[in-house]
Amino acid sequence: MKKFHELSEREVLALAIALEEEDERVYADFAEGLRQDYPASAAMFEGMREEESGHRRRLIELFQQKFGEHIPLIRRQDVRGFVERPALWLIRPLRIEAVRKEVETRRFYEKAAARTEDASIRQLLDDLINEEREHEERAQELDKEKLPANVKADEERAQRRLFVLQIVQPGLAGLMDGSVSTLAPVFAAAFATHSSNDAFLVGLAASAGAGISMGFAEALSDDGSLTGRGHPWVRGVICGAMTALGGIGHTLPFLLRDFRVALWAAGGVVVAELGVITWIRHRYMDSPWISAALQVGLGGVLVFITGALIGNS
Secondary structure, eight states, rough: OOOOGGGOHHHHHHHHHHHHHHHHHHHHHHHHHHTTTTTHHHHHHHHHHHHHHHHHHHHHHHHHHHHOOOOOOOOOGTTTTOOOOOGGGOOOOOOOHHHHHHOOOOEEEEEHHOOOHHHHHHHHHHHHHHHHHHHHHHHHHHHHHHHHHHHHHHHOOOOOOOIIIIIIIHHHHHIIIIITTTTHHHHHHHHOOOOOHHHHHHHHHHHHHHHHHHHHHHHHOOTTTTTOOOOOHHHHHHHHHHHHHHHHHTGGGGGGHHHHEEEEEEHHHHHHEEEEEEEHHHHOOOHHHHHHHHHHHHHHHHHHHHHHHHHOO
């Protein structure tokens, strides 16, 4: 990699052209990636792409005047100090808020203008500095023009649906399975043995096994291409981790040596877990508080009674 201060004026212009071309393609990728779910934002990024295209043409014209037709290939990764950008084609689906935070930096042009001695090059770079300084303002204007309040509200609802579909649902399914299904083996072992250590080992095994099973089941359920549920292995990891977490929660109290204290502590954790599940269902699934609490509570009570009956038999 070459240091910035080692670049010649010819190389500075060539790098500026490459940066503008890359930024133009970045905005084009944003527009294409958002077109299906966020058409208004796609139009906004298309307008920003056109701006970058104009910058690139002006830089090429100046380069041709100064240094001829051949433009050497100098990229951001060839010069020390640039922030590495993720490959956009690997990021699917694009998150609307993440791409709106993509802003152009004028620092490169400021440094380049400060060290160039050619008046015409410096003039163009100064112009680009001012235009890049106005870029965010222009983006805000495009945002207001292309994204009125009702469109933004629609996009926020679409984003919320994707978040619920790809993150909340697999996580909630795992948390419910881990919190409820492991109650029976944990408390059955506790009532059967009256040993905190035995109950802990059973709970640990049940939580780990349920986490692995639920993770694979979620990952293999569908690839997300038709349902829009996102990458299957991401869902699998989320579901499996939350399943294990749900089971471990009421297992950890059995690390206490006093069996009665451990039993009451585990019961308290179960109540807290069911409360969290109820809140998530109300917050993201729009379930009424009472309905969500009754459904979750009934399932938990039935599984607990099953475990207690088996453990005491």
